[in-house]
Amino acid sequence: MRIVVADCTVDYEGRLAATLSLARRLLMVKADGSVLVHADSGGYKPLNWMSAPCFLVDYGDRWEVTNPKGEKLVVRFAQILSDQAVDLGSEPGLAKDGVEAHLQELLAAHPHEVEPGLVLVRREHATALGPVDLLCQDGDGCWVAVEVKRRGEIAGVEQLVRYIEFLEREGRHRPIRGVLAGQKIAPQARTLAEARGLRWTEIDYDRLRGLGSGTPTLF
Amino acid sequence: MRIVVADCTVDYEGRLAATLSLARRLLMVKADGSVLVHADSGGYKPLNWMSAPCFLVDYGDRWEVTNPKGEKLVVRFAQILSDQAVDLGSEPGLAKDGVEAHLQELLAAHPHEVEPGLVLVRREHATALGPVDLLCQDGDGCWVAVEVKRRGEIAGVEQLVRYIEFLEREGRHRPIRGVLAGQKIAPQARTLAEARGLRWTEIDYDRLRGLGSGTPTLF
DNA sequence: ACGTTGAGATTGCCG
C-alpha cells in the first residue's frame, strides 16, 4: 500500500461527475490498484475513489486512474507532504456474528417466538421465486410463511407477498398466510403488510439469543 | 489525522460482533475521532471502523474506542511499524452532478420527454406510501404517474405499482396509468413493467441537460 | 458469468 498526504484537487467522471477543490487530503493506493481519497472527517467512506480493477499512471504532478468501464479519476497535486510505501501482506479476513442468518437460525429453533403455536415444517423452502425463510404451520393446520429480516422494510413485504401468491397458486400449501419477522419493522412496511393482509412482528434478538439455538428445554 | 501501520487484532461489538485475527493493517484516526481499519484490498470500505461521535482511549498496547450507543471497538497491537500525525485542515466539500435529483428536475421541466403531450400537474405528490415523483396528465385528461429512477430496476416497478394502486383506490386521480422513466431500464424491469401494464422509457440525460432546466422556448 | 440479496452505512429531505 502507498500512503500519500498531499494538497490536491480531484475529479471523477463515471457513473456521475464529482469534483473536489484544492485541499490537504490522505490518498491510499491499495495493492489491488484501488485508490481512496480521504478527508479528516465524514465517516468511513472516502470522498472519492476508484475501485479495482483499475490502472494508475503517475505523472508526478498528477495521477490518472482509469478502469475498463471507462471511468476516470484524476488527482492533481499542488504539494506532496508525505509519500510512504508499506507492505501489509494478506488479510486473513473478517469473522461476523449476529447477521440475518443468525436471526433466522434462532427463529427456526424457536418458531413460537414468531407466533405462539407455530411449528416449523421446513427452513429455506425453495420456490421458483426464491427460498421461503421459514415454512410453518399453526395450531389450526394453516400454513404460515415467515420472512425473516434484520430490519423489515417495504421490499421485505413485497418479497413475502410474491411467495404467498406463488404458494397459493402452486396449491400444495393451502391455505397460507404470511408473517414478516424482524428486529425492527419500519412504519411503512407495517402499513403495507397490513394492507396486504400480512402479519408483522418485532423480535427481541437478545432475548432470543438467550433461549439458545438448540431445542428448548421443556422442564 | 493519525495514520498508523501495525500488526494487530481487532474486535467490534455493536450492531453485530466482528473479529479480525492478527495481521498487518493501516489504521486511521480522523479529527472527528472516527477510527478506520483498512487492509491492502477490498474496495473503499474498511474491514472494521467506528464512526463519530466516539471516544478513543490509547493504552499503548491497545486502543479501546466506544460510542454513546454502547458499541465498542478494540484494537490490540502486536507491533507498531509507523505512527504519523498530519493536520489536513478543513474539507471544502464534494460537488456532484448527474444524480437522480437532476434527472427528476429536468423531466419536471420537460414532461414531454417522458411522453409527448404530457403536462406536469405536481412534483413529489405525497401519498401514504411515499411521494409520486411526477404526477401528470396526458392529452386525453388521463392521469399519469411517473416514477423517475437513474437506473430502473424491479424495485422501481413495484414502487410504481403501489402508487397506481393507491391512487386508483383513493379515487381522486382516475383513470390513472404509470410510466417508469430512467437513464437505463433493466431488462427484468422492462418485462415486469409490461406484465403490470406499465410503460417504461429510457431518457437521454445528455440531450435533456441540453434542453436546460427552465421552461422550454416555444419558438 | 450474471442476477439476487444482505449490510455495522451515510446523507439529505421532509413531515
Next chain:
DNA sequence: CGGCAATGTCAACGT
C-alpha cells in the same frame, strides 16, 4: 427529530 429513500455500493452466493 424521526422516517424514508438514494447511493459511483460491494461481496458472497447460487443458478
